[in-house]
Amino acid sequence: MIVMKFGGTSVGTAESIDSAAKIVAAAVEKQTQRDSAEESPGVLVVVSAMGGVTNTLIDAAQAAAAGDETPYRDARSQLLVRHQVVAGQLIEDGVERAGLGRLFDNRLREFERLCRSITVLGELTQRGLDVVSGVGERLSAPLLAAVLRANGVNSQFVDAGELIITDDQFGNANPLMDATPARCRDRLLPMMQSGVVPVVTGFVGATEKGVPTTLGRGGSDYSAAILGAALDADEIQIWTDVDGVMTADPRIVENAQSMEELSYEEVAELAYYGAKVLHPKTVTPAVESSIPLRVLNTFNPSHPGTRIVEKTRQLHHGVKAITAVRELRLITVAGRGMIGVPGIAARTFDAVARQRANVLMISQGSSEQSICFVVPEA
Template sequence: MIVMKFGGTSVADQAAIKRLMAIVRAARQTATQPEAADWRGPVVVVSALGGATDKLLTAATDAGAGNIPAAVDALKALRARHLDVAGIVGASADRPAVDAFIHDQFDELERLVGALGVLREVTPRWLDTIAAAGEILSSRLVAAALSAHGIAAAWVDSRTVIVTGDEHQAAPPLMTETQTALSAVVDPLLADRQVVVMGGFVGANTAGVTTTLGRGGSDYSAAIVGACLGASEIQIWTDVDGMLTADPRIIKGVQVVPHLSFGEASELAYFGAKVLHPATILPAVGKNIPVRILNSRRPNDAGGTLITRDRSLTNGPVTAMASKKNVTVVDITSTRMLMAHGFLARIFQAFEAHRTAVDVVTTSEVSVSITVDDPRRLPEIAASLREVAEVTCEDRMAIVCAVGDGLQCDPAFVSDLLQSLRGIPIRMVSQAAARRNVTLVIREADLEAALVRVHERFLGVSA
């Protein structure tokens, strides 16, 4: 059984859903061949219609600011868009129920934004409730479309099978409870030879309150489902050909990376590769399930990127590069406290207390430098640390990360890397313990030049 995840661009409109149906039909025919080892599935996990989540969150923000008319107008436009996409269901017996489902969802959303407009407050819980509507709607549409076109399909509300903790906007999945729920709900449908369709990104806590896994969480949902159901492969269908050697918006000569290890893919996703959610790899690693990235616009093209536990080291030290803009460097200096017991722990506790993730860390005799890509809580973090240290922040920085399992076999790599960047000021340098990445922090203004130089030097492709 395979899990197939389709992103927002792959369900954006009727044409995109037609491509999705053709892909699922082909997978279904393969799975039901007599020689197939597993006739079940596939399980299809979908994102919201492209751009819908952003519009839902904007409507929530407008409502919280008291601008109820703007919020309602946005919801009316989204309602019309979903009804238009529902045209793909045609005149099937399910069409009235699909239209009624869409109207019920948006009627409830309009009531909710009206209430938020009166309260002038949008809590994380209500943001999750509103954002989740995108995947709930899209998955219901896709299930109906498949059924209307002769593919036996069943819709499963993700809130009944993805069980999470109580946090909102980035709720951690409870894997044992989720596996129990999936086995009870999804396994019988698969045994009945149905394609199961569910929304990504969305879950619910043990009390049934709607939660989300964080932005980009549909990939994560697919991996969770694959791990819990023992999938043979997790497929991420998107609008690009696979993981690329660098950001194509910056480097013109990028190439598809045909094969990555789990470790390489995790590093690339964490440090900015947008094709894959950083948490996606974790459930797959635990069950050693291959992850394959494919292009829904070109499903018949051989290629894509296959991600497995190990791969042969046949190329140079660098497999691909990742980068992040809008990075802030936080310098924490204390000649009095640096060597004191528990000082570093206190620093990280301050970031943890304010739910701010840290990317890169370097230390010297008297200071610690840390990078973050979400500076919203830095004033509070700095205030708590100024009791024991001097804290300064420098924004408009960027991260460049060279990733490759082959780095551990090239002791001269860091020297060669720095030589290729001669003339570009380097703010921080870090190498992970696993020695599969070297990360540099530079000025954002130097990012493009740095990427071009490193890409040409180590990947042999001119920009």
């Protein structure tokens, strides 16, 4: 069984959605031709919001909190038209299109009502922002499922809020992996065993009480890894707009090349330190379940991309890739009163932890007069 995740650029236009649907259809055909006796059944798809949609939703909600109602009203109408136009271009069945149109309208009316409430309150909480942020995936997933059906693939939309159970750290929720796998297996395996391809919303989950949460920006990769680990997938594929993991940012380095193979450890470091191909947390569920990852290009599907495994086949002692982290701050805690005083470092980082700040680097002088650490900008 394979998990196929498609990012925002891979579903940003009618043409890219059509390409993604054809890639899924080919994978389904390939899976059905295999001897499935030794493999889990089928194909599972995870999808992000259409490119730019999440930013539009967040900007509109923030404007609503500031008392401006125009952006969320404009966003509702623009997003409704955008999704309906794509459906009209890719789906011939009038009944199917009408059903999708009603779903889009209902989802966006809910978004509009929420923004109206935000305007009245004059406040956008992180919990409210999670509800707003996940609307895009709840539009794109049923759209892609319908396009797959139009391409002859038996497919059904599934909301990840029914599958991925998280804590209540809104904006960057953590999956509860003691409860999530059973929920995923109970909901998804019967569908897949009957030949249905589930299309699951990326990026989102829900608490045990059913309150919507998100896994952090770019969290659809993480969703795919969580679901892949829960279902013991044979491979997790991340479909994006580049030919795998590159040696450098191709927007900056003209001769950047894709790498054939990386280890979990290598790609985790690259993701953590700024490489945008994978969400930094994506690798963890794959490592724990020893599931290989592959990063592929939706717009160049014949390219083999980059395979990410526990241990690479070749030793490579040179530098493999270069990346950079932007928008950081260096903080220095210094003073003669720190010399020889036990527990200074513990007290410093306890204060940092209470602010839920992520420390990327730590340095302390041998004189013990200072501690330096690097954190992302607030």
